[in-house]
Amino acid sequence: MNLLAHNIVVGKTRVYQALECQTIYLSTSSGHRTVDLFDDDSSVNLEGSSHVHNADGAQNTPTSGAATEIGAIRAPAHPMHSVPVNSGRKGGGQPALKTGSEKKVPKPHGQAGKDFLIAEKMGLAGSRKKRDRYNALLRSARDLTLNAHLPFERSWCDIPAASKATLFAVAQDVHPFLSHFENDWATEAIVHQYMKNKRKTLYKAGSLEKPKGYKYLKENAAKRDQSKSHKKTATKNYEANKLEHKKAKEYQRHLKRISRKVMEDEENEQEKGDEFIQGSSRDGDEDVDMADEENDNDIEGGN
Numbered sequence: 001m002n003l004l005a006h007n008i009v010v011g012k013t014r015v016y017q018a019l020e021c022q023t024i025y026l027s028t029s030s031g032h033r034t035v036d037l038f039d040d041d042s043s044v045n046l047e048g049s050s051h052v053h054n055a056d057g058a059q060n061t062p063t064s065g066a067a068t069e070i071g072a073i074r075a076p077a078h079p080m081h082s083v084p085v086n087s088g089r090k091g092g093g094q095p096a097l098k099t100g101s102e103k104k105v106p107k108p109h110g111q112a113g114k115d116f117l118i119a120e121k122m123g124l125a126g127s128r129k130k131r132d133r134y135n136a137l138l139r140s141a142r143d144l145t146l147n148a149h150l151p152f153e154r155s156w157c158d159i160p161a162a163s164k165a166t167l168f169a170v171a172q173d174v175h176p177f178l179s180h181f182e183n184d185w186a187t188e189a190i191v192h193q194y195m196k197n198k199r200k201t202l203y204k205a206g207s208l209e210k211p212k213g214y215k216y217l218k219e220n221a222a223k224r225d226q227s228k229s230h231k232k233t234a235t236k237n238y239e240a241n242k243l244e245h246k247k248a249k250e251y252q253r254h255l256k257r258i259s260r261k262v263m264e265d266e267e268n269e270q271e272k273g274d275e276f277i278q279g280s281s282r283d284g285d286e287d288v289d290m291a292d293e294e295n296d297n298d299i300e301g302g303n
Contacts, residue, residue: 107185110234117234118189122181125238137175141190144171152195153208167191 105123108116119125124134145152148167150159168184178187202208 102180104182105180105186106182112189113193113234114232115234115237117238118186118193120238122186137178138190138194140174141171141187142194144174145191145194150191150195152198153202156192156195164188 105121108121110116112118117125119131119134122134124130124137144167148163148170150163150167168187171187172179172184178184181187199208203210
């Protein structure tokens with residue numbers, strides 16, 4: 001069973017609510033049980049063994065306290081439409097309300113993967129630590145998309161907006177970092193890219209029929225010059241920006257070296273100038289004065 005879109009705490013009982021499922025995973029001190037949320041029996045008839053099972057599959061009869069707590073959270077008509085609560089945060093409890101003063105990252109112009117790289121615009125490109133975090137987001141987005149049972153065979157624009165909004169809310173709850181991006185554009189780009197790649201794999205395997213409207217792409221690919229570069233524009237722009245940044249840093253280091261050299265030369269010239277004043281310059285002045293006095297004496301003697 002795929003778990004963990006929501007994490008609900010009722011008293012001392014922790015309940016994990018599954019995406020697009022009619023069951024919840026109940027964890028108490030007496031063990032773990034899976035409970036049907038939409039059973040039409042009495043007010044949560046948990047005494048029936050068909051709806052309550054231990055983690056190992058054995059039947060179990062819950063306590064009355066657990067039944068009361070389960071009944072308290074059984075109000076939502078659908079698990080995906082329930083209000084997202086804390087999941088994946090340390091310490092538990094409700095997340096802090098946002099004041100609206102936080103400045104969010106706007107969506108970049110163009111198409112993700114073509115005109116810009118998602119990781120770069122999210123600030124998760126460059127270091128190993130950033131790349132690991134981005135890859136973790138990709139894996140989590142994949143799991144959430146599969147749990148939401150989005151129809152990946154459809155194009156992104158054909159998926160209901162309500163399903164997208166619920167998925168975005170759950171993703172923000174699991175990864176608060178995703179709330180820093182305006183209108184969930186980062187989450188949308190990641191999920192959209194995953195679904196696109198999944199369709200592409202199924203097209204190649206023949207498991208999914210290609211839309212007739214895209215047959216011209218195969219013809220264009222056959223006409224493409226294979227000797228030329230086929231890098232995406234986003235990749236080219238990223239590499240160009242990286243090279244430009246590297247050149248700028250090298251130029252700054254070059255200026256620092258020149259500045260340091262000039263300062264050293266000025267200090268050396270100043271030291272040489274001080275030695276000249278203290279030595280040869282003053283001695284030369286004294287010699288000139290003595291020569292003038294001798295000339296004056298010769299003139300007086302001749303008269």
